[in-house]
Amino acid sequence: MNLNAGIPSGPLDKKWEKHRFEMKLVNPANKRKFKILMVGTGLAGASAAASMGELGYNVSAFCFQDSPRRAHSIAAQGGINAAKNYQNDGDSVHRLFYDTIKGGDFRAREANVHRLAEISVKIIDHCVALGVPFAREYGGLLANRSFGGAQVSRTFYARGQTGQQLLLGAYSALMRQVDAGTVTLHPRHEMLELIVIEGRARGIVTRDLVTGKIESHLGDAVCLATGGYGNVMFLATYAKGSNATAIWRAHKKGAGFGNPCFTQIHPTCIPVSGDHQSKLTLMSESLRNDGRIWVPKTKGDTRAPNQIPDAERDYYLERKYPSFGNLAPRDVASRAAKQVCDDGRGVGPGGLGVYLDFGDAIRRLGEDAIREKYGNLFDMYERITDENPYRVPMRIYPATHYTMGGLWVDYNLMSTIPGLHVLGEANFSDHGANRLGASALMQGLADGYFVLPYTIGNYLASTKLEKVDGDHPDVRRAESVVSERTKRLLSVRGKRTVLSIHRELGQLMWEHCGMARNRAGLEQGLAKIPALRQEFWKNVNVLGDGLELNQALEQAGRVADFLELGELMCRDALEREESCGGHFREEYQTEDGEALRNDEKFCHVAVWEHRGEDSAPIRHQELLSFENVHLTARSYK
Amino acid sequence: MNLTLRVWRQKGPEVRGKFVAYKVDEISPDMSFLEMLDVVNERLTSMGQDPIAFDHDCREGICGMCGVVIDGMPHGPRRATTTCQLHMRSFHDGDTITVEPWRASAFPVLRDLIVDRSAFDRIVAAGGYIATNVGNAPDANAIPIAKESADLAFDAATCIGCGACVAACPNASAMLFTAAKVSHLALLPQGQPEREDRARRMVARMDAEGFGGCSNHEECEAACPKGISVGHIARLNRDFLRASLTRGRREGNGGEGGSG
Numbered sequence: 063m064n065l066n067a068g069i070p071s072g073p074l075d076k077k078w079e080k081h082r083f084e085m086k087l088v089n090p091a092n093k094r095k096f097k098i099l100m101v102g103t104g105l106a107g108a109s110a111a112a113s114m115g116e117l118g119y120n121v122s123a124f125c126f127q128d129s130p131r132r133a134h135s136i137a138a139q140g141g142i143n144a145a146k147n148y149q150n151d152g153d154s155v156h157r158l159f160y161d162t163i164k165g166g167d168f169r170a171r172e173a174n175v176h177r178l179a180e181i182s183v184k185i186i187d188h189c190v191a192l193g194v195p196f197a198r199e200y201g202g203l204l205a206n207r208s209f210g211g212a213q214v215s216r217t218f219y220a221r222g223q224t225g226q227q228l229l230l231g232a233y234s235a236l237m238r239q240v241d242a243g244t245v246t247l248h249p250r251h252e253m254l255e256l257i258v259i260e261g262r263a264r265g266i267v268t269r270d271l272v273t274g275k276i277e278s279h280l281g282d283a284v285c286l287a288t289g290g291y292g293n294v295m296f297l298a299t300y301a302k303g304s305n306a307t308a309i310w311r312a313h314k315k316g317a318g319f320g321n322p323c324f325t326q327i328h329p330t331c332i333p334v335s336g337d338h339q340s341k342l343t344l345m346s347e348s349l350r351n352d353g354r355i356w357v358p359k360t361k362g363d364t365r366a367p368n369q370i371p372d373a374e375r376d377y378y379l380e381r382k383y384p385s386f387g388n389l390a391p392r393d394v395a396s397r398a399a400k401q402v403c404d405d406g407r408g409v410g411p412g413g414l415g416v417y418l419d420f421g422d423a424i425r426r427l428g429e430d431a432i433r434e435k436y437g438n439l440f441d442m443y444e445r446i447t448d449e450n451p452y453r454v455p456m457r458i459y460p461a462t463h464y465t466m467g468g469l470w471v472d473y474n475l476m477s478t479i480p481g482l483h484v485l486g487e488a489n490f491s492d493h494g495a496n497r498l499g500a501s502a503l504m505q506g507l508a509d510g511y512f513v514l515p516y517t518i519g520n521y522l523a524s525t526k527l528e529k530v531d532g533d534h535p536d537v538r539r540a541e542s543v544v545s546e547r548t549k550r551l552l553s554v555r556g557k558r559t560v561l562s563i564h565r566e567l568g569q570l571m572w573e574h575c576g577m578a579r580n581r582a583g584l585e586q587g588l589a590k591i592p593a594l595r596q597e598f599w600k601n602v603n604v605l606g607d608g609l610e611l612n613q614a615l616e617q618a619g620r621v622a623d624f625l626e627l628g629e630l631m632c633r634d635a636l637e638r639e640e641s642c643g644g645h646f647r648e649e650y651q652t653e654d655g656e657a658l659r660n661d662e663k664f665c666h667v668a669v670w671e672h673r674g675e676d677s678a679p680i681r682h683q684e685l686l687s688f689e690n691v692h693l694t695a696r697s698y699k
Numbered sequence: 700m701n702l703t704l705r706v707w708r709q710k711g712p713e714v715r716g717k718f719v720a721y722k723v724d725e726i727s728p729d730m731s732f733l734e735m736l737d738v739v740n741e742r743l744t745s746m747g748q749d750p751i752a753f754d755h756d757c758r759e760g761i762c763g764m765c766g767v768v769i770d771g772m773p774h775g776p777r778r779a780t781t782t783c784q785l786h787m788r789s790f791h792d793g794d795t796i797t798v799e800p801w802r803a804s805a806f807p808v809l810r811d812l813i814v815d816r817s818a819f820d821r822i823v824a825a826g827g828y829i830a831t832n833v834g835n836a837p838d839a840n841a842i843p844i845a846k847e848s849a850d851l852a853f854d855a856a857t858c859i860g861c862g863a864c865v866a867a868c869p870n871a872s873a874m875l876f877t878a879a880k881v882s883h884l885a886l887l888p889q890g891q892p893e894r895e896d897r898a899r900r901m902v903a904r905m906d907a908e909g910f911g912g913c914s915n916h917e918e919c920e921a922a923c924p925k926g927i928s929v930g931h932i933a934r935l936n937r938d939f940l941r942a943s944l945t946r947g948r949r950e951g952n953g954g955e956g957g958s959g
Contacts, residue, residue, distance in 0.1 A: 116832045128754065129820050131860055132762040148840060184836070191836035193829045193889050195853040202843025220853060226761055227856060234828035241824040249817065272809055301756040335729045340737055341758050442760065445777075445784050446731075511833050559744050561737065605749055610711065611810040613752055614744065 063318055063671050065684040068472045069173045074690050075155070078177045081473070082516055086523035093118035094244075096522050097281035099266055101253045101308050103130030105225075105503060106486025107287030108232035109510030115239030117515055122279060123236065123245055124268060126252045126303055126616075131233040134289060134301040135506060138225025139346035139439065140209060141217035142189075142503040144182040149206050153214040155179045162501060163691050165211040165391050166466070166494020167643035167659065169321070169667070172690055173473060174492050181508040186218055188511060192231040196220050209499035210347055211391035211698075217500045222346055222438045228503055232510070248279075252616065253308045254547075255540045256284065256315045256482065263312075263482035264530055267540045269548070271616060274609035276544050278537050282527050283481045283518060286312060287510065290465035290487040292325060294624045294631065295576070296568020298462035299331060299344040305620035306627050309469050309488050317477040318669040318682065320470035320490030322627070323635035326497055326644050327577050328463030329395035332446055332456075333415045342461040343446060345418070346439055347499040350388045352423035352432065353456070355379050355395070357416050361406040367417055367455050378402055386698040393496040393644045393657075394698060396460035400577050401655060403459075410457045419455035460577060464502060466493040466644065467634075470669045470684070474517035475509060478669075480525070483518060485509040490667065495643025548608045551618045556601030560618045563598050567621070567628055570594065575632050580648040584636040588629060595625040630670060630679065637681055640664045661693050700726040700792045704739065706751055707799040709808050712815075716808065718797070728788035732775065733758060733765060735787055752811040760784040760924065763859030766866070767812045768799045773863035773922040781861065781924040801862050803871035805909040816862050818908040819876060825904035826897040827880040829889050848886050855883035857925040867922035870911030875919040877905050878935035879927050885938055895942035902939050 070081040088096065096119050100111040103125040111123040125133060145158040158179040163170060186204070190196065196218050197205040206215040220227040239245040250271040257265035257278065265280035291306035292298040313319045330345045356375045363370065378398055380387045390398070399416050402408065409415045424432055429452055433440070440451050447457070468490040475483045475491075486506040493501065530537070574587030598621070606612045641650040641657035642664070650658045666683040673679055702723045709716025721743075726735050733755050740750035756764040760781040767782055769775035775785045790796060798812065806814040856879070864875035881898050884890030890897075913932060920929045 113833045127756060127762075127764060128816055129763075129860065131820075132756055132764050134757060134762070136762050137757045137759050146839070186839045187836035188831075188833055190839040190842075191829065191831045191889055193852075193884050193887050195849055195856050195883070195887070196839075198844060198846045198849045200846050202845050202849075203840050220856075223761060223857065226859070227853075230856065234823065237820065237824040238828040238830060240820075241826075247820070249820070272815075301762065302758060303756050336727055338727055338730045338734045338738060340731070340734050343759050441779075442784070445760075445780060445786065448729075448786070448788060515833065557745075559741050561741060603744060605744060605747065611752055611813065614750060 063478055063669065063682050065318070065470065065478070065669055065682055066472065067171060067684060068474060069171070070473070074172060074176050075180070077173050078180060085516060085520035088519045088523045090118060094120050096120060097122065098518065099279055099281045099284045100124065100287065101266060101285065102133065102287035102289060102488070103233070103236065104133030104135035104287060104289060104486060105229055105232055105506030106510040107133070107285070108229065108236045109507050110285060110287060110485055110514045111245055112232060112235035112239050113511050113515040114518065115242065115244035118244065121239070121245045122248060122281065124248045124251045124253060124266070126250065126271060128249055130236055130247065130249065131230060133229065134304050135229045135503070136226045137301065138503055139222045139344065140348040141207065141219035141224045141500040142185065142228065143209070143216050143498070143500040144186045144218060144504065145179055145216060146183055146186060148204060149215045151214045153216050157214065158182060158216065160691060161212050162492070162498060163494070164696055165498040166496055167657070167696055168494065168661070168665070168688065168693050169642055169686065170492055170494030171686060172688060177513070178492050178505060178508050181512045182504050184512060185504060185507045189228060189231050192235060194220065194227050194231040196227070207348055208351055208389060210350065210389045210395065211498040219348065222436065225503060228507065232507070254311065254544045254619065256312045257537055257540045258315050258479060259530055259534060259536045262480045262527070265537065267544045269544065272611050274612065276541060276548070278532055278541055280530055280532065280537070282522060283483060285483040285485060285514065286469070286488050287485040288488045290468065291624070291627055292462040292465050294567065294628050295462040295571045296565050297334065297339060297342050297572070299328060299342050302341060305623070307620050307623045309484070310623040310627055312469060312477065312479065312482060314672050315479065316672070317479045317482055318470040318671055319467070319630065320667050320669050321467040321634065322631045322670065323575065323638060323645055324466035324495050324643065325462060326392060326464035326466060327396040327460045328392055329399055329460050330418060330458045331461035331463070332443065333410055333459040335411070343442065344461070344463060345443060345456065345458060347392070349418060349436060349439065352435070353388065353418040353420050354422060355388055355416055355418055357402045357407040357409060367409070367419070376402070376407070383698045390698050391496060391498060396577060397646060399460055415457040415459045417455035418458045420451065421455065424452065464497055466490065466495060466497055470667065474520065475514055476517070476521065481521065483514060485514055495645055547619070548615065551602070551604050551615060551622070552608060554599065554602050554604065556603050558597070558601050559603060560614055560621050563594065563602060564621045564624070567591070567594055567625060571628050571631070575628070575635050578646050578648050579635050581636065584632050587632040588636070591625065591629045591632065598622065598625055633679070634668055634670065638664055638668060659695070665693070700728060700787060700790065702726055702790065702793070703795040705795065705797045706811070708751070708811055710810065712807050712809055726787055728786065730787045731758065731783055732769070732785040732787065733783050752813050754813050755783055758783040761859060763861040766801065766861045766863055768801065768866055770797050773801065773866040774924050779924055779926045801866035803865045803910070805871065805873070806862060806865060814862070818910070819860050819862065819873070821908060822873065822877055822901055822904045823880060826893065826900040827884070829884060830893060842888050844887060852883050852886035855879045855886065855927065855931050858927055859925060861924065863922045863924060864919035865910065867918040868911065869916055869918065870914060872913045873905050873908070873910040874913035874932050874935070875923065875927060875929065877901050878931040881938060882931035882934045885934060894938060895945060898935060898938035899942040
């Protein structure tokens with residue numbers, strides 16, 4: 063497996079500029095002759111499809127939702143980082159770079175992260191030009207707020223719906239290209255197989271989710287911007303339809319999978335209310351700007367929160383991390399919540415919750431000021447829990463929220479399959495072992511607006527691609543794989559619903575490969591998942607047929623893939639014998655319970671190669687070198 | 700809670716649909732409406748009956764994918780709340796609840812509670828954007844925008860494109876949806892150069908898609924899960940009128956003046 067990342071030589075802050083000059087260009091008149099297939103229309107996919115359309119490429123964009131505007135980027139609440147230093151508080155490209163490398167616990171590439179920080183400033187400019195209504199101050203200039211893992215205010219936001227506003231910006235740019243005829247949309251289509259011809263990605267096989275028709279789409283390059291795979295845990299903050307199918311099929315066709323065990327558990331989500339729970343809802347990290355997190359000092363204190371005097375409360379983040387306090391990074395804050403709950407001091411049903419208290423902020427700033435900042439989040443909390451957070455503290459608990467792992471890509475965002483590019487959360491690239499808040503939107507738009515439009519040209523200009531048609535045996539084979547699989551799913555007619563098996567997988571993953579992991583637990587997970595997979599293929603019940611709108615069939619295909627991916631996650635977590643970022647191995651911790659990295663053995667990206675159903679996958683390494691920051695123990699004290 | 704559901708079942712776009720009643724027992728008031736439908740579907744599947752098809756995705760009230768008419772009200776009885784954020788505590792034990800898809804000829808039913816809303820995408824493609832290519836933008840703070848205008852533009856921009864406004868309107872008009880987009884961009888300095896063309900083209904597209912006209916019932920505002928004001932429709936009407944008056948000049952057909 064070729065894992066040469068292709069990092070340009072030269073000083074860190076000149077690499078991208080140099081690379082842009084060295085990359086080959088496609089003549090403007092020739093661009094329309096190239097067809098690019100873009101799967102996924104979230105921030106990364108919509109922005110990339112729109113930008114490539116603007117350049118004149120012939121783009122086809124696919125999404126499983128009924129409209130590109132619905133991709134789950136839309137649910138991002140808090141904001142987007144950019145090193146604008148509009149607040150004059152000491153921010154810079156280098157500081158954003160440094161915070162991101164450190165926040166990722168030194169498991170991301172320096173060159174990628176620096177490029178991301180450089181591009182961040184242009185993203186804000188472009189989004190404003192597109193009409194994104196960011197929050198503003200009375201003077202008419204853009205407002206900022208702070209987010210976890212940073213001591214500067216560099217987060218741009220649009221009330222509690224930054225994701226929707228950024229996505230509508232990218233979507234409007236995309237629809238402009240649809241209007242111009244450069245982009246063709248295929249909504250309600252799901253990619254179910256990658257077509258690889260002579261070692262290059264040349265197309266995809268999709269199922270039309272309305273008619274059930276299976277068809278091939280061929281082109282000169284394939285791009286996946288299909289998001290993360292956190293729904294493997296069943297309960298997560300992802301959309302119900304979010305899935306790993308596109309990247310998993312690509313992985314099985316030869317694309318290396320980077321750091322699959324790196325998942326982010328977000329500290330502030332609404333706790334589970336019962337067995338009927340279908341998903342978890344995030345409460346934006348921005349709330350930690352004004353909310354204080356606490357639990358009672360004594361175990362089993364069942365008094366109502368307002369009855370517990372200040373002296374009997376443990377503001378544990380402020381106590382343990384005085385310099386970052388409630389704005390400690392997500393992995394640190396989640397683990398701390400787990401520790402106090404394991405200690406028997408959790409609140410709410412089952413003791414699985416901690417308080418996020420706005421009492422002090424309301425006394426200091428007034429209820430109106432808090433409503434202005436967080437009103438829609440408070441309303442959402444009340445709708446779900448039937449409790450008024452202006453009166454009683456919110457109850458929160460960590461939940462799966464993001465996956466740092468994903469398909470391995472080089473500096474050009476190309477996977478180990480030539481011609482297959484991977485963007486946004488679907489790739490593994492920029493966040494290391496932990497993503498900082500407000501950095502996912504930044505990365506998605508950086509990849510889509512500013513990186514891929516350059517690097518794809520380099521690939522197309524330097525590659526000789528023969529024309530392929532639909533009768534090619536590799537195309538026919540990929541189509542029949544999809545048809546056979548669909549038939550197989552529909553023919554089991556067992557006794558269990560797809561949902562019940564997905565729920566069971568989620569419980570297994572959460573228990574064995576969740577917030578804290580250890581050898582014994584992971585080994586158990588590795589024994590139980592294949593058994594559950596067998597149960598699925600013997601006993602799942604998917605009604606109806608393939609040639610109709612069949613939501614159970616869609617879900618069954620996705621769960622079948624999660625049942626394979628979950629095993630790889632456990633395997634990766636078992637092999638990584640260190641704790642870093644969101645990956646916490648209980649065997650490797652300091653005396654006071656902090657993550658203990660092992661830079662000698664694990665300062666690398668683990669890249670997994672699929673070797674067929676009957677052979678174990680192979681673990682490869684891409685070594686990470688740090689020339690501009692020192693590898694130090696991450697401290698937020 | 701024990702409930703009776705009357706659900707619209709329709710196998711496909713060309714098939715006649717009908718209401719089917721289901722007894723639904725042991726529902727927790729803490730379930731969301733869609734979680735209740737999940738439970739119904741689990742039970743139907745176990746009995747070998749086709750589950751009810753319904754659109755949904757984020758279940759956080761922001762993607763705009765979900766939405767059904769509940770007892771005659773788009774997204775149900777709770778104001779400013781999407782179907783996925785509606786909880787069963789808004790109903791009573793013993794209730795009979797009628798569930799049906801958005802009804803509008805521009806939104807054909809695909810199956811059960813799922814409709815085709817692609818007409819909305821085509822309305823946006825007809826000008827619901829600011830034409831700027833990547834790479835052209837000045838510094839984001841180069842154009843200060845008064846907080847008041849920015850906030851008003853934001854209010855319009857909160858539209859999630861769910862289609863409840865169309866479902867609520869006796870004429871199945873898409874004016875609130877179209878007006879929200881036009882208004883969002885018309886309130887910002889960046890949106891000025893294309894302002895009139897945008898209004899004209901988007902309204903023309905809306906009419907071509909078969910949506911009805913607006914006759915000021917204001918049901919749309921009452922049904923909108925984001926509380927978008929009909930005031931935006933007035934702004935659209937002004938822009939549209941101005942665009943009609945200046946149309947000939949802008950298109951340059953017939954030289955100076957044209958029909959305007």
